[in-house]
Amino acid sequence: MRSEPFAIHRLGSGDIQLLRKLNALFADVFGDPVSYASKPPSDAYLENLLAKEHVVVLVALADNEVLGGLVAYELEKFEKARREFYIYDLAVRAEHRRRRIATTLIEHVREIAAHRGGWVVYVQADYGDDPAIALYEKLGTREEVLHFDIAVTPSPRGPS
Template sequence: MTLQNFKIRQLSKNDVHLFKKLVELFREVFEDNQPQLTDAVQFNPLQRPDFIAYAILNEHEVIGGLTAYELANYYSGIPEIFIYDIAIKTAYQRKGLGKMLLREIMKYAGDQGAKEVFVMAHTEDQQAVDFYTKAGGKDEAVVSFTYKPVK
């Protein structure tokens, strides 16, 4: 199986069916057991101009993908791209597909005049850290904090 067998497609607001398959793939790869939205059409981030999604297709099967957000930088006006999720179906990993996705989002970022593309990975997720390092990413020593909303 060569990389020519796979097609990367940037999802548009009309690709809800592919986006739903991509979210299912993320849930499978990340072993995510959170409750699923009952109506993914009602919450469709593809409608947002700052949301970016790519799917890798093998025939009509979604076997990988990436989601990201374009963030406006109010200091410089130059956008930055934050990769939210990237995953490849387990059977297709280690074939260069993840790097294909990174190249695609880097090209998108270049076309938008973005300052940088960044992604976060948990230090204990050695597979992700290794992937981003091998793909040419430069790590930064950053501490991330999370908070629970209050009502």
Template structure:
């Protein structure tokens, strides 16, 4: 397995089978151009089998922190340490950038995600509640 940072729209769109929906080239270009946004892709035999995206965020009184935005491993490659390796790789990038921490929001009933993140060194900080504003016209 090899993990590389995506640097082109074609890399991001080629990995769309790992996303929740199809990639759009214009969104991929905006993602790459946005400061602090990054995606690491895991490859096995030249095929993309996993990805993790992160967003570095800054605040005037806290400095920089990394948000692990999304992690995905192709079903046929799960339970082989790829998710943990991607998470650890993102944590290395966060440290290199001087982030004071890295965090992720996880549904409380998502046991595989909890196991992956704990295996990569994360520790729970208690219950998490997420509130959302939907600007798409949905519910």
């Protein structure tokens, strides 16, 4: 296991190639090349996405190698004037685990959330992903919730 230092970098509109490296990492770590590697979006799409303040993409870098990364979304709430930050994806290459990379990525998103008026950062974990669950329990409070994916079917009339 390499132990040299790493740096956390928030991706901006000029970091398309780093985002593509991060997507490749997600495809590999999650074992899901269909979602993360097939039909990649255009550079223009990614540039526009990375320019949005409410999209937070962080990478852990060492010698221009992406060791891990995190994608989070800022959600503005309607019941109170506050924001939540949802960590959608978080992964670290197996050979770089146990170096506090995931913890450092989460700490960075917490700093961004605090700066932007966030009151909570939340994340889901899959049953059986014991290392992720242990990390999240160390950093936060566990809630027992159910998650449902509701498919979207395009309307023949278009959006209303």
